[in-house]
Amino acid sequence: xxxxxxxxxxxxAVVGLLAPILTLSAGGARGAIQDATPAASPVAVECPPxxxxxxxxxxxxxxxxxPLSGTAATVGNDERAALELAVEFVNEDRAxxxxxxxxxxxxxxxxxxxxxxxxxDSQGQAEVGQSEATRLIEDENVVALFGAYNSAVTRTAxxxxxxxxxxxxxxxxxxPDLTEQGYYWFFRTSPHDGTFSEGIYDFIESLNAxxxxxxxxxxxxxxxTDFGVNSAAALTEQAxxxxxxxxxxxxxxxxxxxxxxxxxxxxxxxxxxxxxxxYTTDAILTVQTARQLGYLPQMIVAQDxxxxxxxxxxxxxxxxxxxxxRSAFSPDIFEVKPVAGQVNELYRAATGKDLYDVPARxxxxxxxxxxxxxxxxxxxxxxIHQALVDTNLGEADTIMPWTGVTFDxxxxxxxxxxxxxxxxxxxxxxxxPPEFAVVEPVVPLAPWDQRP
Amino acid sequence: MDGDxxxxxxxxxxxxxxxxxxxxxxxxxIFGLMEIVNFAHGEFLMLAMYxxxxxxxxxxxxPMLSLPATVGLLFLLGVLTYRGIISxxxxxxxxxxxxxxxxxxxFLRGLAQFFWSPDFRSxxxxxxxxxxxxxxxxxxxxxxxxxxxxxxxxxxxxxxxYLFIDRSRxxxxxxxxxxxxxxxxxxxxxxxxxxxxxxxxxxxxxGLAGAVLATFxxxxxxxxxxxxxxxxxxxxxxxxxxxxxxxxxxxxxGLVEVVSPTLFGFSPAYKYAVVFGFYLAVVLxxxxxxxxxx
Numbered sequence: 001x002x003x004x005x006x007x008x009x010x011x012x013a014v015v016g017l018l019a020p021i022l023t024l025s026a027g028g029a030r031g032a033i034q035d036a037t038p039a040a041s042p043v044a045v046e047c048p049p050x051x052x053x054x055x056x057x058x059x060x061x062x063x064x065x066x067p068l069s070g071t072a073a074t075v076g077n078d079e080r081a082a083l084e085l086a087v088e089f090v091n092e093d094r095a096x097x098x099x100x101x102x103x104x105x106x107x108x109x110x111x112x113x114x115x116x117x118x119x120x121d122s123q124g125q126a127e128v129g130q131s132e133a134t135r136l137i138e139d140e141n142v143v144a145l146f147g148a149y150n151s152a153v154t155r156t157a158x159x160x161x162x163x164x165x166x167x168x169x170x171x172x173x174x175x176p177d178l179t180e181q182g183y184y185w186f187f188r189t190s191p192h193d194g195t196f197s198e199g200i201y202d203f204i205e206s207l208n209a210x211x212x213x214x215x216x217x218x219x220x221x222x223x224x225t226d227f228g229v230n231s232a233a234a235l236t237e238q239a240x241x242x243x244x245x246x247x248x249x250x251x252x253x254x255x256x257x258x259x260x261x262x263x264x265x266x267x268x269x270x271x272x273x274x275x276x277x278x279y280t281t282d283a284i285l286t287v288q289t290a291r292q293l294g295y296l297p298q299m300i301v302a303q304d305x306x307x308x309x310x311x312x313x314x315x316x317x318x319x320x321x322x323x324x325x326r327s328a329f330s331p332d333i334f335e336v337k338p339v340a341g342q343v344n345e346l347y348r349a350a351t352g353k354d355l356y357d358v359p360a361r362x363x364x365x366x367x368x369x370x371x372x373x374x375x376x377x378x379x380x381x382x383x384i385h386q387a388l389v390d391t392n393l394g395e396a397d398t399i400m401p402w403t404g405v406t407f408d409x410x411x412x413x414x415x416x417x418x419x420x421x422x423x424x425x426x427x428x429x430x431x432x433p434p435e436f437a438v439v440e441p442v443v444p445l446a447p448w449d450q451r452p
Numbered sequence: 453m454d455g456d457x458x459x460x461x462x463x464x465x466x467x468x469x470x471x472x473x474x475x476x477x478x479x480x481x482i483f484g485l486m487e488i489v490n491f492a493h494g495e496f497l498m499l500a501m502y503x504x505x506x507x508x509x510x511x512x513x514x515p516m517l518s519l520p521a522t523v524g525l526l527f528l529l530g531v532l533t534y535r536g537i538i539s540x541x542x543x544x545x546x547x548x549x550x551x552x553x554x555x556x557x558x559f560l561r562g563l564a565q566f567f568w569s570p571d572f573r574s575x576x577x578x579x580x581x582x583x584x585x586x587x588x589x590x591x592x593x594x595x596x597x598x599x600x601x602x603x604x605x606x607x608x609x610x611x612x613x614y615l616f617i618d619r620s621r622x623x624x625x626x627x628x629x630x631x632x633x634x635x636x637x638x639x640x641x642x643x644x645x646x647x648x649x650x651x652x653x654x655x656x657x658x659g660l661a662g663a664v665l666a667t668f669x670x671x672x673x674x675x676x677x678x679x680x681x682x683x684x685x686x687x688x689x690x691x692x693x694x695x696x697x698x699x700x701x702x703x704x705x706g707l708v709e710v711v712s713p714t715l716f717g718f719s720p721a722y723k724y725a726v727v728f729g730f731y732l733a734v735v736l737x738x739x740x741x742x743x744x745x746x
Contacts, residue, residue, distance in 0.1 A: 077569075
């Protein structure tokens with residue numbers, strides 16, 4: 001039995017060692033919106049005579065970090081397809097698409113250089129994102145980094161870019177903190193959760209004003225990484241000025257095996273509105289658990305992420321009906337912006353899915369980055385940085401419901417904004433703000449047992 | 453503290469605890485038999501959940517009807533894993549054994565993502581959803597029918613497992629091999645077949661768990677990871693190789709996870725920390741786990 005003894009302890013030690021590897025931590029965040037694209041007739045760029053010009057092999061390599069496996073893999077792979085589409089616009093002559101760089105093949109100022117995306121899988125984990133960022137910079141010779149969806153991963157990956165001195169463009173992480181840490185190389189095209197939180201409260205106010213919803217108290221449910229924690233902080237900070245009372249907040253582990261205790265805590269708080277900030281897996285589990293325990297607030301208005309993922313609606317079916325979420329994109333935009341519909345057709349041909357929030361923001365962000373590299377006339381980091389700073393895209397240049405893209409002093413896009421969509425008839429329909437709304441919001445939520 | 457809330461938490465904790473126990477028992481069975489930790493255990497669970505999903509989406513079978521097939525398939529998978537991989541590394545260094553199953557797990561996860569996409573799936577379970585509208589009210593406590601059915605099936609599985617291992621000749625032979633392989637062989641027991649049976653049984657248990665879990669949990673390629681960690685802690689808490697240990701430890705983990713935030717009023721964000729703290733407290737007193745033998 002001596003042998004048994006030793007073996008067992010070895011096994012325990014190994015379990016202990018492997019546990020962190022096995023643990024999924026899909027931290028992350030979700031961003032907002034961005035768009036950039038230009039007019040059918042591209043503005044000619046004047047290059048300075050001393051510009052470094054095209055890379056020797058005629059290929060511009062951009063490193064992209066996304067959660068391609070793990071709990072956020074759906075979103076990560078959907079965004080990957082959108083980024084590949086953006087690069088296709090640039091590399092091939094797609095004059096029929098009225099977006100920047102679509103006409104003509106390659107990057108014009110770099111002798112028609114082709115763009116190549118080098119993808120890396122973060123698994124949604126901050127430490128993996130950081131090591132992949134370093135690998136992309138040191139071994140793959142990328143001229144810029146892009147990504148990384150989960151706010152927690154974006155934070156560590158952008159630190160690697162900051163250290164190496166190359167530009168990092170983020171299009172889909174929403175933690176406000178990211179652009180407030182004073183990084184020189186970090187740019188974000190999507191609005192952050194500070195902006196988004198205002199949108200959520202504007203929506204709740206309009207429900208009270210127009211539909212006498214009587215929503216006064218709020219429960220916050222949020223996941224425990226960068227995204228959730230900072231989203232909750234932004235929501236808490238703004239609640240007071242809106243005359244809303246925070247009844248309580250519940251933090252949950254990301255990728256939980258059960259959320260019973262969490263939903264019970266929410267049930268105790270009995271608030272009028274629930275504002276959750278969670279990724280897809282936890283969003284699904286929250287709604288399923290709420291139904292099982294009979295927890296139903298008058299309204300759920302989510303902070304994007306899992307709740308804006310079509311996979312969420314597919315997984316919970318009728319239980320998603322009536323849930324609203326801030327988002328950056330919805331198919332309704334096709335009616336307002338025909339170019340968005342056109343891009344969607346191409347996206348659907350490639351993936352079989354419709355474009356939604358994160359892929360749309362990703363595509364937009366990638367076009368902003370490539371537009372900047374083109375205007376830089378060079379792959380020199382400093383030149384790209386300056387071109388990003390000088391970015392000035394208008395309303396017609398993007399597929400997003402934004403007025404354009406220009407960066408403020410924190411290198412945060414100032415012209416982005418969010419919309420509120422609500423699941424109606426199994427589809428995300430835009431309900432707010434009024435200029436983009438296509439249907440009236442429905443309030444309150446229908447009882448769980450009275451759904452189609 | 454509101455008594456109704458506590459009762460609800462206890463009921464929910466016990467229900468999910470039964471599922472944890474059922475997931476863990478396969479792991480502990482294999483370990484008890486041959487001292488190999490199956491690091492692909494979570495992926496076995498994932499495959500069982502997909503089996504329930506495809507049974508519904510391709511053939512239109514209710515997960516409760518496809519359940520025997522799912523359990524059978526997983527039994528087969530367990531036997532094949534033993535024959536194809538484990539039997540070849542029985543005498544290999546421990547690290548080789550660990551990474552064989554760990555690698556198998558990663559491989560299966562990658563395969564699932566490649567063929568079935570990383571999308572989230574959920575299974576319609578019309579039979580369970582139809583029973584009293586999918587929920588039962590017992591006094592002030594609401595219980596989901598799928599969760600209750602899962603707990604009930606897990607209980608039956610434990611009973612069957614106990615009867616098989618403790619009362620049948622084959623079960624006794626299994627125990628003999630676990631106790632002392634060489635002597636059992638001298639007694640005419642074919643240890644190779646017993647190992648294969650052990651892997652089959654272990655995988656079948658997690659297959660049953662996956663089939664019932666699929667009726668109320670979403671399915672995606674990495675879903676096994678969520679439960680694998682809990683299974684390892686459950687097995688370690690209950691005692692490596694102990695079937696009753698897995699049952700008791702599963703229930704304890706479920707209870708601690710759901711009840712402790714309600715009972716002590718701290719944020720549920722710390723519930724896993726409490727579970728692991730509880731485990732640490734137990735191993736300090738009983739390093740072999742609650743029911744461990746050494």
